[in-house]
Amino acid sequence: MDASVAPALVLKDVEAGYGEGPVLRDFNLTVAAGEVYALLGPNGAGKSTAARVACGLIPVRRGRATAGEGAPRRGRIGLAPQDCALFPALTPRENVAAVAALCGLPRSNRPAAVERALALTGCAPRADEPVHSLSGGWRRRANLSAALVGRPRLLIADEPTEGVDAAARVVLSSALRETVQAGAGCLLISHDEAFVSETADRIGVLAQGRLLAEGPPKALLRQAFGLARLLVVKLPRPASRLAASRFAQSGLAPSKDGLEWRLLCEDALGAAQRVSPEADAEGGEVAVRRPGLDDLVAHLSDASS
Ligand SMILES: Nc1ncnc2c1ncn2[C@@H]1O[C@H](COP(=O)(O)OP(=O)(O)OP(=O)(O)O)[C@@H](O)[C@H]1O
Numbered sequence: 231m232d233a234s235v236a237p238a239l240v241l242k243d244v245e246a247g248y249g250e251g252p253v254l255r256d257f258n259l260t261v262a263a264g265e266v267y268a269l270l271g272p273n274g275a276g277k278s279t280a281a282r283v284a285c286g287l288i289p290v291r292r293g294r295a296t297a298g299e300g301a302p303r304r305g306r307i308g309l310a311p312q313d314c315a316l317f318p319a320l321t322p323r324e325n326v327a328a329v330a331a332l333c334g335l336p337r338s339n340r341p342a343a344v345e346r347a348l349a350l351t352g353c354a355p356r357a358d359e360p361v362h363s364l365s366g367g368w369r370r371r372a373n374l375s376a377a378l379v380g381r382p383r384l385l386i387a388d389e390p391t392e393g394v395d396a397a398a399r400v401v402l403s404s405a406l407r408e409t410v411q412a413g414a415g416c417l418l419i420s421h422d423e424a425f426v427s428e429t430a431d432r433i434g435v436l437a438q439g440r441l442l443a444e445g446p447p448k449a450l451l452r453q454a455f456g457l458a459r460l461l462v463v464k465l466p467r468p469a470s471r472l473a474a475s476r477f478a479q480s481g482l483a484p485s486k487d488g489l490e491w492r493l494l495c496e497d498a499l500g501a502a503q504r505v506s507p508e509a510d511a512e513g514g515e516v517a518v519r520r521p522g523l524d525d526l527v528a529h530l531s532d533a534s535s
Contacts, residue, residue, distance in 0.1 A: 235263045236299050238384040238415025239284050243293035246283045252291065253279045254439045261384065261415040266406050268418040268426045270527050271436035277419045278312065280436070281386050284417060285309050297384045308382030312389045312419075314373040318362035322353050322372035325361060326379050333380030347379040350408060352401040366393030374405060385409055385416040391425045403429045423523045433523065437531040447523060454529055455521045459498035463491040463505060465514040473508040480505050494521065 239261040247253035253276045261267040269277045282288045284297050285307045297307055309315070316325045326347050330340045348354045353371040356364055361372060374390055387406065391399050399422075406429050410416050420426050426433060427447055434444040443450055461482065468488035469477060477484070480501055482491040493501055498518045509516045521529075 245292035268430035308377035310377035
């Protein structure tokens with residue numbers, strides 16, 4: 231990343247919220263030009279609030295928010311909100327054209343800009359059907375096209391893959407990657423672990439309005455878990471007393487509903503062999519896997535609460 235290029239977003243010592251108690255306090259976040267930065271965290275952590283501060287939808291009570299500097303004033307931030315911001319009676323092409331006008335693009339440039347934005351998200355094949363008749367996945371593509379048409383310096387994509395199939399996810403990931411390769415910065419908010427792993431350069435893990443960790447996903451996973459693997463036993467019903475005591479003896483801890491027992495350790499395969507007889511007798515399934523981003527979020531937010 232080029233340090234001489236201004237960041238796409240800087241939130242510095244920000245305090246912001248809705249009622250009396252702030253949601254974000256002393257909150258710092260920088261999204262560089264050329265990177266996709268994903269904010270992860272449990273429900274209510276403050277991710278959408280940070281996005282709203284970034285695009286000026288809620289004011290900063292303290293600190294400073296600077297977004298999209300270096301772009302024309304009206305098109306500098308592109309927002310693809312979680313609840314698609316589209317006119318349902320209009321087609322994707324008409325919606326994207328309307329946003330192009332709102333962004334202040336010169337009239338003569340608009341048709342090419344609209345085609346480009348529709349092509350980036352693969353929306354062109356359904357671009358002339360009314361939005362209300364499109365499936366959720368096509369609406370998501372149109373929603374992202376509308377955010378991209380003004381060539382924003384900062385793109386904010388809030389849950390862009392909600393209700394989207396695997397093929398569309400690949401296209402949307404490429405659209406975000408191409409956008410940042412062209413020089414924008416992207417703030418991505420997503421609960422979609424696979425999408426974030428494929429798309430983000432850096433992630434920030436947020437809980438209760440505080441950033442708990444940030445960095446490249448692989449580095450954070452390595453730092454949190456090292457060589458440990460996760461043993462997961464899934465049960466159709468809570469374990470019998472005998473099985474529960476055997477799982478506990480082997481170091482596994484139950485979920486709140488008692489349907490899942492877990493252990494994070496370097497010898498997860500050995501532990502799996504030890505608990506397999508009880509798991510089989512209970513009709514359960516045993517799996518060993520590498521911890522992923524969802525595990526990282528749970529691990530960091532549990533440790534901070
Ligand atoms: N419009 C609002 N008015 C009042 N409080 C709100 C409003 N929107 C969010 N909040 C509160 O702010 C806190 C953070 O919410 P926010 O939507 O930013 O979390 P989030 O991390 O995006 O959650 P999720 O993953 O569920 O979308 C929550 O306690 C929420 O109840």
